[in-house]
Amino acid sequence: MNVIMTTFLSGISVVCFAASYAVALGCEASRLLFRSGVRSMVMVGFASAGLLAHTLYLGWRAATESAVPLSSPADLYLLLAWLLAAGYLWLTLANPRTPVGLFLLPIVLGLVGVATFAPDVPSPLLQDSTSRAWGWFHAALHLVWTVAVVLGAVAGAMWLIQAGRLARKRPPTRGFRMPSLERLALVMHRTLAIAAWAAAAAFVSGIILNAIQYRRGAAESVPWTDLVIVRMGIMVIWLIAADAVALAMRRRPRGDRVTAWLAVVSLLVMVGWIAWGFAIPSRHGGGVMVRPAEALAEGGP
Amino acid sequence: MTTTAASTTTTLMLVGGSHRTVPLELRERLAFSSEQAALALGQFRDRFPGCEAVLLSTCNRVELYAAGEPESAALEAASLVTFLADCRGLETTRLEPVISRVQDEAVVRHLFGVAAGLDSMVLGEPQILGQVKQAWTLAREAGTVGPLTAGMFQAALRAAKRVTTETGVGRERTSIPSVAVADFAAAVFETFADKRVLLIGAGKMATETLRYLREAGARDVTVLNRTASRAVELAARLAARPAAFADLASELAAADLVVSTTGADEPVVSLAAFREIASRRQGRPLVVLDLAVPRDFDPRIGDLPNVWLYSVDDLAAACDANRKSRQREMPAALAIIEEETLRFMADMHHRTTAPVIEQLKAGWSETGEAELERLFRRLPDLGETEQAEIRQAFERYAAKLLHPPLVSLRSESRSGPPHGLVDALKRLFQLGE
Numbered sequence: 001m002n003v004i005m006t007t008f009l010s011g012i013s014v015v016c017f018a019a020s021y022a023v024a025l026g027c028e029a030s031r032l033l034f035r036s037g038v039r040s041m042v043m044v045g046f047a048s049a050g051l052l053a054h055t056l057y058l059g060w061r062a063a064t065e066s067a068v069p070l071s072s073p074a075d076l077y078l079l080l081a082w083l084l085a086a087g088y089l090w091l092t093l094a095n096p097r098t099p100v101g102l103f104l105l106p107i108v109l110g111l112v113g114v115a116t117f118a119p120d121v122p123s124p125l126l127q128d129s130t131s132r133a134w135g136w137f138h139a140a141l142h143l144v145w146t147v148a149v150v151l152g153a154v155a156g157a158m159w160l161i162q163a164g165r166l167a168r169k170r171p172p173t174r175g176f177r178m179p180s181l182e183r184l185a186l187v188m189h190r191t192l193a194i195a196a197w198a199a200a201a202a203f204v205s206g207i208i209l210n211a212i213q214y215r216r217g218a219a220e221s222v223p224w225t226d227l228v229i230v231r232m233g234i235m236v237i238w239l240i241a242a243d244a245v246a247l248a249m250r251r252r253p254r255g256d257r258v259t260a261w262l263a264v265v266s267l268l269v270m271v272g273w274i275a276w277g278f279a280i281p282s283r284h285g286g287g288v289m290v291r292p293a294e295a296l297a298e299g300g301p
Numbered sequence: 302m303t304t305t306a307a308s309t310t311t312t313l314m315l316v317g318g319s320h321r322t323v324p325l326e327l328r329e330r331l332a333f334s335s336e337q338a339a340l341a342l343g344q345f346r347d348r349f350p351g352c353e354a355v356l357l358s359t360c361n362r363v364e365l366y367a368a369g370e371p372e373s374a375a376l377e378a379a380s381l382v383t384f385l386a387d388c389r390g391l392e393t394t395r396l397e398p399v400i401s402r403v404q405d406e407a408v409v410r411h412l413f414g415v416a417a418g419l420d421s422m423v424l425g426e427p428q429i430l431g432q433v434k435q436a437w438t439l440a441r442e443a444g445t446v447g448p449l450t451a452g453m454f455q456a457a458l459r460a461a462k463r464v465t466t467e468t469g470v471g472r473e474r475t476s477i478p479s480v481a482v483a484d485f486a487a488a489v490f491e492t493f494a495d496k497r498v499l500l501i502g503a504g505k506m507a508t509e510t511l512r513y514l515r516e517a518g519a520r521d522v523t524v525l526n527r528t529a530s531r532a533v534e535l536a537a538r539l540a541a542r543p544a545a546f547a548d549l550a551s552e553l554a555a556a557d558l559v560v561s562t563t564g565a566d567e568p569v570v571s572l573a574a575f576r577e578i579a580s581r582r583q584g585r586p587l588v589v590l591d592l593a594v595p596r597d598f599d600p601r602i603g604d605l606p607n608v609w610l611y612s613v614d615d616l617a618a619a620c621d622a623n624r625k626s627r628q629r630e631m632p633a634a635l636a637i638i639e640e641e642t643l644r645f646m647a648d649m650h651h652r653t654t655a656p657v658i659e660q661l662k663a664g665w666s667e668t669g670e671a672e673l674e675r676l677f678r679r680l681p682d683l684g685e686t687e688q689a690e691i692r693q694a695f696e697r698y699a700a701k702l703l704h705p706p707l708v709s710l711r712s713e714s715r716s717g718p719p720h721g722l723v724d725a726l727k728r729l730f731q732l733g734e
Contacts, residue, residue, distance in 0.1 A: 035467060035468060035469055035630075035633075036467075037466055037467050162488060165488075166485065166488055166489065166609050167609075169485075169611060169615040169618065169619065170619065170622065171473065171480065171484045171619040171622050171623050171626075172484055172488070174469060174626065178488070179491075180487065180488055180489060180490055180491040181488065181489050181490075181586065182489065182490050182491040182492075182586070183491040186491075250584070251583045251584045252584045253579065253582075253584045253605065253606035253607045253608075254584075254606045254607070255584050255607075256586075256607070257606065
């Protein structure tokens with residue numbers, strides 16, 4: 001890699017893509033105020049530029065980290081934000097009239113903000129290939145369930161807004177046309193199910209990974225009573241319970257409304273779960289005492 | 302058709318009337334069918350040779366747009382009113398009090414507003430644009446269009462497109478059936494292709510709503526009527542399945558969307574009856590468009606979960622809100638019309654300078670060529686490449702000298718025909734008339 005490219009890549013900061021996403025969010029918000037023929041282009045342009053900078057930033061970090069690439073809590077929050085930003089871009093291109101960015105981009109920016117406060121030291125764990133494979137699997141599952149929770153919550157919030165508008169018998173607000181209730185309900189049910197099963201699988205894979213480490217007598221294994229395990233267990237129980245209630249209510253008249261609320265509350269529970277990780281110390285993430293947000297160091301937020 | 306646009310004295314004229322000025326009874330007599338309009342344009346061509354004309358006739362307006370020399374008979378409003386009256390066999394005195402007469406820039410502004418639907422009975426309705434295009438095509442076929450009307454109508458289409466894309470004037474729907482389907486039913490269901498539609502009764506509003514539902518993809522339609530034979534007849538006409546009124550409860554339990562327009566004095570579906578039906582629906586959402594007056598469904602049914610019940614009043618209120626929303630877009634739409642009008646007028650005025658510019662260019666080119674010939678004779682050793690270089694240098698020099706007066710002419714054209722500058726150029730460079 002030549003010097004110019006190295007200088008260019010190392011110069012990309014979190015501020016670059018956060019600012020691009022913020023401009024795209026501003027454009028989304030302006031839909032409610034006025035019409036514009038060029039707004040879509042500006043919005044997609046800034047979101048694309050942000051995503052490109054975001055991709056290069058993560059790529060640069062993956063290439064330059066000495067330990068497991070992108071395994072630090074900060075990197076994993078950024079990876080989650082990247083997935084959601086890519087999802088936003090895809091949804092906006094597929095449905096240009098739906099203001100999905102008003103819901104997704106604040107979460108993307110929130111995650112980028114959280115990443116700046118999270119530890120950015122890669123995990124020293126997972127020295128052998130078996131542990132590393134389990135670690136990647138564990139991390140991927142964490143990403144899947146967190147993305148599913150966010151998308152489900154966005155669909156749930158949209159469902160509640162759309163249903164409220166229909167109940168008030170009002171025509172759609174300018175620049176704020178929501179998808180149909182039928183489509184939103186489908187997304188809510190699917191994402192709740194995916195979140196529940198992926199979170200459960202992430203929990204189980206984490207246990208297996210820890211057991212492997214423990215059997216080898218690795219000092220980096222997490223004590224079975226560590227709060228990170230309790231914390232994840234509670235999250236899994238909540239998501240499975242939410243999915244079970246949604247399934248049970250599916251053929252009831254208020255079923256979709258209950259599901260919408262469950263999807264929204266699941267996001268709030270996840271936010272609480274992340275905050276808990278910041279507040280309480282844990283051994284998860286290595287032999288040193290670190291904050292549980294470093295759960296991400298093994299692939300999980 | 303004689304070209305008049307280049308003339309400095311070209312005038313635009315409009316005579317006609319719309320729903321705002323002409324009573325319906327007179328509008329009906331004044332309206333032209335396509336055949337009658339073609340015939341009238343042929344008569345116009347014979348009566349006013351050398352003039353341009355486009356006749357726009359819809360159910361809400363009859364307008365004759367004309368262009369030509371002001372001293373010609375065509376560009377006198379009285380002649381045009383008489384022409385319209387003669388074409389429709391009306392007395393001129395009947396038209397005189399209600400016919401509008403507009404001239405020059407106001408004609409352009411009016412046409413642009415009409416094409417954008419800003420002068421329509423339903424603000425922003427899109428059909429008028431098609432009618433303007435048709436009127437233009439008809440005039441072209443009749444041979445009554447020229448450069449001025451061509452430019453004006455093309456600019457009108459462009460202005461209308463800008464209004465449509467840059468404002469919300471024509472975006473929100475304003476008819477009850479379209480609002481019912483697009484703003485409410487489509488907000489509940491993603492697709493109508495797999496939905497069961499139930500028509501109870503078949504009033505005009507219901508059949509119109511069904512048309513929108515069919516366009517949106519609805520295929521499975523059941524018609525239910527108190528009279529079985531009427532249900533069969535309606536079903537055949539609407540390409541639907543007939544059902545007996547006795548099956549109302551089971552049909553409601555199976556339906557996803559109901560359009561109801563019976564003439565019953567009492568609600569056809571009571572709250573108690575619907576509660577019993579709802580228990581058989583397994584929580585599926587139901588959209589009810591109760592378009593009957595008095596209402597066919599007990600309004601309390603709309604409070605039940607997953608039932609979206611809309612009466613005519615609910616939908617009318619939504620239509621009204623949409624109309625107000627369109628009205629709020631008017632200033633933005635008018636700003637576009639004004640901008641496009643000024644641009645068109647500036648172009649039109651600028652075109653009047655074309656003969657002078659051509660004369661100026663030709664004169665300079667002639668002088669340049671003469672000088673080049675003299676130079677090449679005195680320098681016989683110059684090769685073809687050198688000669689070409691020198692010729693290009695002369696041309697660039699002439700173009701650069703000509704640029705400032707052309708810019709001044711264009712700038713002056715924005716505020717009217719640049720007669721002063723044109724006269725000055727003619728005198729300074731001794732150009733002919």
